[in-house]
Amino acid sequence: MGNFLEKVQQAGREAAASIQAAAAPTDVEALRVKYLGRKGVLRDLLSEMGALPASEKPSAGQAVNQLKNEITQLIEAAQKRVEAAAKPAAKAGPRLDVSLPGRMPRRGYRNLIKQTMDRFVDVFGRMGFEVASGPEVELVRYNFEALNIPMEHAARDAFDTFYFTGDVVLRSHTSPAQAREMEKRQPPVRIIVPGAVYRPDTVDARHHFMFHQVEGLYVDEGVTMADLKYCMLLFAREFIRPDVKVRFRPDFFPFTEPSVELDISCAVCAGKGCSVCGQKGWVEVAGAGMVDPNVFKAVGYDYEKYTGFAFGFGVERMAMMKYGIDDIRLFAENDMRFLEQF
Numbered sequence: 557m558g559n560f561l562e563k564v565q566q567a568g569r570e571a572a573a574s575i576q577a578a579a580a581p582t583d584v585e586a587l588r589v590k591y592l593g594r595k596g597v598l599r600d601l602l603s604e605m606g607a608l609p610a611s612e613k614p615s616a617g618q619a620v621n622q623l624k625n626e627i628t629q630l631i632e633a634a635q636k637r638v639e640a641a642a643k644p645a646a647k648a649g650p651r652l653d654v655s656l657p658g659r660m661p662r663r664g665y666r667n668l669i670k671q672t673m674d675r676f677v678d679v680f681g682r683m684g685f686e687v688a689s690g691p692e693v694e695l696v697r698y699n700f701e702a703l704n705i706p707m708e709h710a711a712r713d714a715f716d717t718f719y720f721t722g723d724v725v726l727r728s729h730t731s732p733a734q735a736r737e738m739e740k741r742q743p744p745v746r747i748i749v750p751g752a753v754y755r756p757d758t759v760d761a762r763h764h765f766m767f768h769q770v771e772g773l774y775v776d777e778g779v780t781m782a783d784l785k786y787c788m789l790l791f792a793r794e795f796i797r798p799d800v801k802v803r804f805r806p807d808f809f810p811f812t813e814p815s816v817e818l819d820i821s822c823a824v825c826a827g828k829g830c831s832v833c834g835q836k837g838w839v840e841v842a843g844a845g846m847v848d849p850n851v852f853k854a855v856g857y858d859y860e861k862y863t864g865f866a867f868g869f870g871v872e873r874m875a876m877m878k879y880g881i882d883d884i885r886l887f888a889e890n891d892m893r894f895l896e897q898f
């Protein structure tokens with residue numbers, strides 16, 4: 557066996573040396589026939605292999621196959637090389653030096669925000685949520701009125717962002733995309749919308765005028781707050797870790813009633829209290845609630861028949877928690893020293 561493998565290796569060395577030295581197309585062709593032809597070296601090795609004990613055949617076969625692949629590649633490379641060399645040089649300009657190493661292309665990768673949103677899509681996708689999307693330059697009607705935030709409502713202040721005209725605004729949440737989706741189809745609807753949103757917030761370590769959300773919506777007959785809580789628990793177990801706990805605290809959003817803040821037990825200190833959770837043992841990660849019937853009314857759903865829950869996560873906030881990032885501004889500065897760490 558040792559002898560056979562030795563022989564395969566020897567054949568490989570000889571083949572590599574002679575193929576790389578070949579200068580003319582006819583030389584390469586002759587070497588191709590010598591090694592890969594019907595009466596070639598590889599054929600001989602295969603027939604010799606027949607005499608080996610059965611237990612040694614698999615590894616011997618593997619070695620011969622590998623040799624075949626290597627020689628095929630060498631021959632192909634040599635064919636290209638000698639063909640290029642045989643072509644007459646261009647009339648003007650420098651000759652092409654094929655031996656110059658190429659420029660290494662920079663390897664791309666997903667931005668941390670995209671990676672985090674993709675994880676949301678993966679976990680909610682496995683719970684049956686489809687991904688929907690909508691425009692970032694949005695009609696005021698979808699950004700506000702359809703979501704039960706009328707002109708005179710005090711809640712509008714927190715979302716009033718960058719206006720193009722009186723009717724067109726940069727969306728302040730991804731919810732308008734969900735209102736558009738509801739207009740297109742009847743329940744059951746089970747969707748999430750990842751994307752960028754814009755807010756009139758003063759920029760500091762925790763706030764930015766542009767950030768990302770993953771919002772979700774589930775509408776059908778008989779959907780309850782218990783469904784919402786279990787959905788959030790399953791999500792947190794998958795996304796954070798299996799032993800995580802969740803809790804709801806009452807809150808207010810114009811588009812949900814009742815509304816809650818979703819807390820998860822701190823994954824850093826397991827709920828005991830640390831600097832990440834401000835000694836509370838809990839971290840606020842999302843808002844959620846039962847969709848306000850006025851939202852159903854705005855999109856033409858029968859609000860006597862259907863109920864639904866909705867939730868919204870801040871993507872930067874989740875990434876900050878996971879990676880211990882202490883300043884949201886880092887995400888928008890395009891500093892490669894920060895981005896390349898993930």
Ligand code: 2U9
Nearest residue numbers: 731734735769811843844866867868869870
């Ligand atoms: C429709 C109706 C209701 C989505 C919801 C929240 C609560 C929420 C926050 C998360 C962090 C904002 O980015 S954040 O600061 N989101 O608190 N979002 S309920 O409710 C919807 C969505 C779509 C049609």
